[in-house]
Amino acid sequence: MREDNNQNRWSLSARRIALLGSVAMIGAAVAVAGPSGHHPFVEQALAAAPASQTQGPAGFADLVAKVKPAVISVRVKLDEESNAYAPGAENLPPSLQGTPFEKFFRQFGPDGNPGGRLQHHEITGVGSGFFISADGYAVTNNHVVDHARSVQVTTDDGTIYTAKVIGTDPKTDLALIKVDGKSGFTFVNLESQVPRVGDWVVAVGNPYGLGGTVTAGIISAEGRDIGAGPYDNYIQIDAPINKGNSGGPTFDTNGNVVGVNTAIYSPSGGSVGIGFDVPAPTVKMIVAQLKEHGTVTRGWLGVQVQPVTMGIAESLGLKQARGALVDEAQPDTPAAQAGIRPGDVITAVNGNAIKDSRTLAREISGMAPGSSAKLDILRKGEAQTLTVTLAKMPNDTQKVARADESDQSSSKGVPHLGMSVAPAGDVGGAGNSGVVVTAIEPDGPAAEHGLQSGDVILAVGGKNVSSAADLRNALSEAKSEGKHDVLMHVKTSDNTHFVAMPIG
CATH class of the missing domain: 2.40.10.120 (Thrombin, subunit H)
Known part of the structure; x- marks a missing residue:
């Protein structure tokens, strides 16, 4: 089959070359056809063409x-x-220790230099x-x-x-x-x-x-x-x-x-x-x-954000998957002081539309620390405008400590999602908010959308949850409203983010 394909390619190339050759021959025939050196048809075409089309590009x-x-x-x-070793050094690679080369390298170093100097x-x-x-x-x-x-x-x-x-x-x-x-x-x-x-x-x-x-x-x-x-x-x-x-x-x-x-x-x-x-x-x-x-120096807002996917957009009632979804407004930051909350969708900064989280990062970083910015947001489907005073971006932004993972069991399961949960207050190190995923089916919907044991579900559909019953009620309410996806606010060991979970 590969040989046939190669032959087809060569045949195609040959046809292309042949076509170019036939065009060249036609051109040669045209060149000697008319008394003025052009075929009458060519002379008419040249006379009708604008001067700009008969000249070559001006060049650079x-x-x-x-x-x-x-x-x-x-x-x-x-x-x-x-990366040389000093003579007598004890940090020789394990592959050299105990071999006939060990004495040589201890004396001269791996690069063969007397004295073993760097x-x-x-x-x-x-x-x-x-x-x-x-x-x-x-x-x-x-x-x-x-x-x-x-x-x-x-x-x-x-x-x-x-x-x-x-x-x-x-x-x-x-x-x-x-x-x-x-x-x-x-x-x-x-x-x-x-x-x-x-x-x-x-x-x-x-x-x-x-x-x-x-x-x-x-x-x-x-x-x-x-x-x-x-x-x-x-x-x-x-x-x-x-x-x-x-x-x-x-x-x-x-x-x-x-x-x-x-x-x-x-x-x-x-x-x-x-x-x-x-x-x-x-x-x-x-x-x-x-x-x-x-x-x-760059302006700093102090939020963790993620792009708005189609699933997230549908769960929030948005017509387009645009904007930056706030996962978390970090404590004692301009975002927290301005009242930005998890679940807010930032749609514009100073009137400039925000396409995704990277657009937001570029807009904010392009502003000077201490300057004010007007943020257009959507909160539970309602448009609002917040004014925030930006701070200077830290050199190393530290992550906020997260809940420790736990694998304790719970007798209450959540239907249709393939996971079990327990109140966060019952799981050591998980905090007092939300429910902890204590067990998860590898092939279940929850696992397919990135949830893992130890994750803490803080809210479902914009409503805080503190028990398996709260979680089930929130899912049932979203389904009764005709939604195909529900937005879960999830805290992991690394960050806080939103997951659009299918429920249809």
Whole structure:
């Protein structure tokens, strides 16, 4: 079967080649047909076509000549210590202990160095960047200069300068560097608007350390979440970018920077026409803070949220699966002080619609600590507006302690869900609110939707539960109202979240 498929593929390729060849032959025939060198039909078509259709694309040469001097190669050096063992050390790998090699490695270390000293290996990395001011400020990626011992930049004319790192932001993978002692650099501007899907773009960088290289393409998509961080909002481009392009700019046809090349999708390690850029408006905001403070401070609301799925939307009576569902407003946070409660759905921030939990995170993080924000929420189907004063995002947000898991038994079961529960107050360490899942059927509906023994069900359908009877009553009431799913507020050992449980 595989051979037949291969033959079919070759046959198809042959037909394609043959078709192209026949077109070429027809073209040759046309070329000699008419007295003026064209077939009369072709002459009529050329005469009727607008001039713009008979000319080739203008190209990007003028644009490249304008912006390329602002693009730089960024070369960094850093030290890496080898994982060597000192002579006589007792921390040899178990695989070496008791073998003929043990004496050798105790004397020389695993790298064969007399004295067994830690060896320092100098590593050189190459990326790209671009000047944003005449006095030497330049943008690149955080991962290009992270842990750099020294930074050098090379301009388009081959001049090498020493640069220093002004500040970095790992969460958006951006960094600001500066060349001191010189001014008059050619620089480019950051665009304030995100380009449209389908717009032409030109990427400039230093792939594989080859030197300034230019590629062109279009905006393929926007708002991409590639799982790189909590604030992913990448522009996707199809202009080829490769390793070494990191930190380089992508330009629109006006010569303004619309994005910073940051990541590629590459099964092979090279470009497959799927690259990701940090949008210029984000770059502008981050760079301004790095220039002033060297770090980035973000607004903080203090909530745990999750996306609104179709099941959750139906259980809440929402027409669309949009917004961010609040799992928990952490104690002593802006959210708790503003009155935000579990089960609230945040639909807008300062009038900007919230599509999902990531949109909420980006909106809040883009605001300054101490600023006020108006949150549009849905609470039990009713629209409300709350005003919250944001705090500064902690460096390490600690999780609130959760109820310990328990496997105590209960004689009362919950029909149709495949689990048994007990009042939380009867289970040590579970607290006094809700009911604890004490046993669960592996193939039951509850298990299929992620519930586990030890989980605490706090509320069902917006109503607090404290016993198996409360749970059954809440399920029966939701079913009598014609609902196919009911929303359960569940506390686990890790967090608090909502589960849309089918009951139809």
